[in-house]
Amino acid sequence: MSLSTLKDRVRAATTDQPATDATVSGLADDAKGTTPEQLHTSAQAEGDDVADQALVWLEQYGNDFTRALPSHIDVKAFLSAVRAALPGLVHCTPASLRQALLTCARFGLVPDGRHAVIKREGKTAVFVPMAQGYVELMYRSGRVGSVHVGMIHEADEWNYEPSAPAPLDFTHKPAVTLSKKDRGPVILAYAFAWLESGARSQVIVLSREDAEEIRDEYSSAYRRAKESGADDSFWHTDFTKMWAKSALRRLHKVVPMSAEMIALLKADDAGDAGEVQVVHAPAEEVHLQAEEMHLQAETDEAHERAEESQDPQEVRTRPLPRKRSQPRRTTRKGRKGARR
Template sequence: MTTTTLKDRVRDAALRSAGRGILDQDRHEQALDDPTGEQGQGHEPDPSDGALDWLRRYEEHFAEALPSHLETGAFFAAVRAVLPSLSRCTPASKLQALLTCARFGLVPDGKQAVITASGTTATFIPTYRGYIELMHRSGRVESIHFGMIHEGEEWSSEPSAPYPLDFTYKARPDLPKAQRGAPILAYAFARMKGGGRSQVVLLNREDAEQIRDEYSEAYQRAEGTGKRDSYWHTHFTDMWLKSAIRRLEKVVPTSAEVRALGAVEDAGDAGRPQILHAPDTEAAGLVEEAVRAHRAAEASQEPNVRPLPVKGGGRGRSKPKKNRAAGRASRRRAA
């Protein structure tokens, strides 16, 4: 179907720029989305050998996506380790998840990011360390301090007190786990370059559970199916801590890339294409240009309002409609 609206043209261009064209071409030419081969002659490469060779067909695209500080070889070394766990995922979803990860310059090694399998769909999930890595890259943050406070440890929070007495915490890693007790709070704050410290974010378990229940569609799906295999189920403390760090991002001047990482994670959680939210200057420039064009087009379609006739004499006085009509009829008779 022919694209007719500006919104559709922008969307199609963004999809192509974001890598959707690569995925569609792969499905069309190789029929790799059907691991059983029932819908075509292609089949899912064996994860122990062929999957990485198949993925290297797109090495040029990964090289373009990866930032200069991360080499393609190091990225693919981590990908090799994760591919066996994605053997049942469609190649299109694997390619999209890995390209999204590459555009943020994160390594899917389980430390900065993970690629998980939800049925036949591969999803990119940044860890809390991935968020911290991007905050550091913003150039405004000197260091990020975060962790879990346990019930047997000493801490205090008094926002109205002068710095640094507004928040104090004495960790006791020397104590046995039984004496440290269960975690009761996640905390996170940033020290900024040039001095100063950000607001301290404190998140208790009830707050974390509320975030999970209200915003995580993956958690709701896992609960509904009875599988209970979402990251909130399997790595609750990590997600609790990541929720605190995501709140920290809202009070710390970082970068658009960090905000985009949150949008990408939310898209994956909802089962939507993640790569559309990944950093891409070409697509972003196209969208911005289209928005300007759209506004200009809307402005040009606004009805022109003629000024009201000015009362009184003068050369600029408008003639009544009846007189103008009579004048036109007289000229026609004379002709």
């Protein structure tokens, strides 16, 4: 029997009857009749089989990933990249792992460490877009011809004169003939874009001090890691990449951005703040996450409000627009008469 809806597939996956239209192979044959949560728990204790067992669980939702991914990304390639990251994610809750991966898929980014990363914070899996992911979405807007992001080392030749006309206002000549040690430490990060129209955007230049101020003021993940003593946020483990990513993020203020890019910024901020990342989720899936997977209470309330606003009974119980608008029209006429 074909399971046509997400609700049917989840219901089948959490009962003794396996989903007949799921992609099942290899270890999945041994997992028939097992709930996703049981698969997830057993994977944590099986050493070398961790990634394969977790992938079996995810393959039950293969249709959902296919539906979420853009046409140019194959679901098998996406899940192949996911598998490499799974050993570090098996202690995450199943709901958060699935949500993080679906969010990553909806943006058409592969969690390969360059475009995006799925990071574990406690028992929560978090989708984190990386610098190359931002560049990818800028190109997709159709208004950006090329994006340049770079790091200036102490021994490099560079000039920044904002009052000069582009492209003379900024130049960077890396000292590529020198060793990394001789080039010295990174002193600046920069980013700019050439538009399809031929114009060039403003150059975003961030010093190390600028990056540290952004980190301290805006990164909740950094503060949580610092307070806990774990020091495992990306700002702790890969400061230079976060420095470059910050320069790219600031481009959205000076470069035409698509709705998809704005959504990516919001999802990135939500993940950093420890909030659930739900991006363009189908109404049915959001309902299931709230009712079946027990996501955070505040997210459940938001989903309920969204569903209530679309409930036909709710619409019928509200005052009719005609009844509300009559006094307003009378008032406006009265005001016009008074002015005359």
